[in-house]
Amino acid sequence: GAGVSQSPRYKVAKRGQDVALRCDPISGHVSLFWYQQALGQGPEFLTYFQNEAQLDKSGLPSDRFFAERPEGSVSTLKIQRTQQEDSAVYLCASSLRSFGDTDTQYFGPGTRLTVL
Amino acid sequence: AQKITQTQPGMFVQEKEAVTLDCTYDTSDPSYGLFWYKQPSSGEMIFLIYQGSYDQQNATEGRYSLNFQKARKSANLVISASQLGDSAMYFCAMREGNSGNTPLVFGKGTRLSVIA
Numbered sequence: 001g002a003g004v005s006q007s008p009r010y011k012v013a014k015r016g017q018d019v020a021l022r023c024d025p026i027s028g029h030v031s032l033f034w035y036q037q038a039l040g041q042g043p044e045f046l047t048y049f050q051n052e053a054q055l056d057k058s059g060l061p062s063d064r065f066f067a068e069r070p071e072g073s074v075s076t077l078k079i080q081r082t083q084q085e086d087s088a089v090y091l092c093a094s095s096l097r098s099f100g101d102t103d104t105q106y107f108g109p110g111t112r113l114t115v116l
Numbered sequence: 117a118q119k120i121t122q123t124q125p126g127m128f129v130q131e132k133e134a135v136t137l138d139c140t141y142d143t144s145d146p147s148y149g150l151f152w153y154k155q156p157s158s159g160e161m162i163f164l165i166y167q168g169s170y171d172q173q174n175a176t177e178g179r180y181s182l183n184f185q186k187a188r189k190s191a192n193l194v195i196s197a198s199q200l201g202d203s204a205m206y207f208c209a210m211r212e213g214n215s216g217n218t219p220l221v222f223g224k225g226t227r228l229s230v231i232a
Contacts, residue, residue, distance in 0.1 A: 031217055042120075042207050042222030043161070050217055059219070089159060095216055103216030104151070107161035 002026065004108035006092050012114045013082045021077045021111045025094030032075050033105060034067055037089040046090075049075060082115045089113070119143065120208050120223035128229050129198045136183070137193040137226045139208030147214040150191040152182065155205040155225070164206075167191055195228075203230045 005024045013019050025032050030051055035043035036059075046065065048056040051072040060067070064083075069075040079086055089112050093105040121140045129135035141150065152164040167175045167182045175182045183192040195202055205227050209220040 033219055035219075040224075042209075042224050043220075044222070045219035048217060048219060055217060056219070091161060093161070093220075097216050104163050104166060105220060106163060107153070109158060109160040112159070 004092055004094055004106055006090075006108040006111050008111060009109060010112050010114075012116065014116055015083060016081050018078065018080045019082055019113065021079075021090050021113070023075045023077070023092030023094075023108060025073065025075070025092070026096075026106060027073075029094035029096050029106075030072075031095040031097065031103070031105075032069060033093045033095075034075070034077050035091040035093065036061075037091055037110070039088070043091050046077070079113075082113075084115050087113055087115045118223075119221045120210055122208055122223035122226050124226045125224075126227045126229065128231055129195075131200060131230055131232050132197055134194060134196045135198055135228065137195070137206050137208075137228065139191045139193065139223060141189050141191060141208075141210050143189075143210065143212050145212040147212075149211045149214075150182070150184070151209045151211070151220065152180070152191075152193045153207045153209060153222075154202075155207060157204070161207070165193070198230045200230050200232060203228060 032049040034046040037043040045059040049069040064080045066078045089110040091110045093107045095103045095105045148169045150167045153161045165177045181194045205225045207225045209222045
């Protein structure tokens with residue numbers, strides 16, 4: 001079946017521009033996570049949704065970052081007034097349930113954001 | 117303190133040989149899960165294997181096995197019969213607690229290069 005998809009795969013923005021990154025999780029998956037991966041590092045957690053509810057946004061680095069999942073499926077990560085330090089790969093992951101210690105997160109291919 | 121430590125920035129292995137990628141973790145939670153992901157140059161994080169803290173036996177998935185030593189807090193990944201397609205970044209990750217809505221914490225990764 002179809003995996004997690006993300007678009008665009010690559011995004012170049014001028015400093016100060018707003019960007020929107022889209023994630024299509026695996027159909028029926030309840031949980032959705034966003035991670036940020038800086039060059040040469042492991043991914044770091046940004047925010048978590050259970051269906052349409054954003055239950056954890058503790059990892060969002062500033063109030064310029066905003067995420068939504070209005071109908072409990074597709075999610076959008078928006079970054080306002082982009083800065084050079086926002087340059088990274090943004091990964092989306094989904095998992096079937098919101099409970100269960102064996103629940104595996106499946107990742108999309110990521111969006112590589114470059115801010116000039 | 118780092119929750120996940122991967123001490124090998126890079127590893128080389130001859131094709132068809134076995135290789136061990138090291139991972140140590142730090143948690144005071146008695147319930148946790150350990151994951152390994154592979155990230156090829158395309159960027160997608162591919163789930164490889166999972167080990168729960170209460171699992172009595174080491175996890176295995178095809179050519180992948182996890183050498184889980186709970187007292188030492190280590191969860192090393194063993195890849196048997198390496199193939200050229202195994203060349204990639206490998207990340208160890210941990211989820212604390214037994215809830216599927218807890219985000220993963222990743223190590224910095226190990227770059228594996230398989231030599232013909």
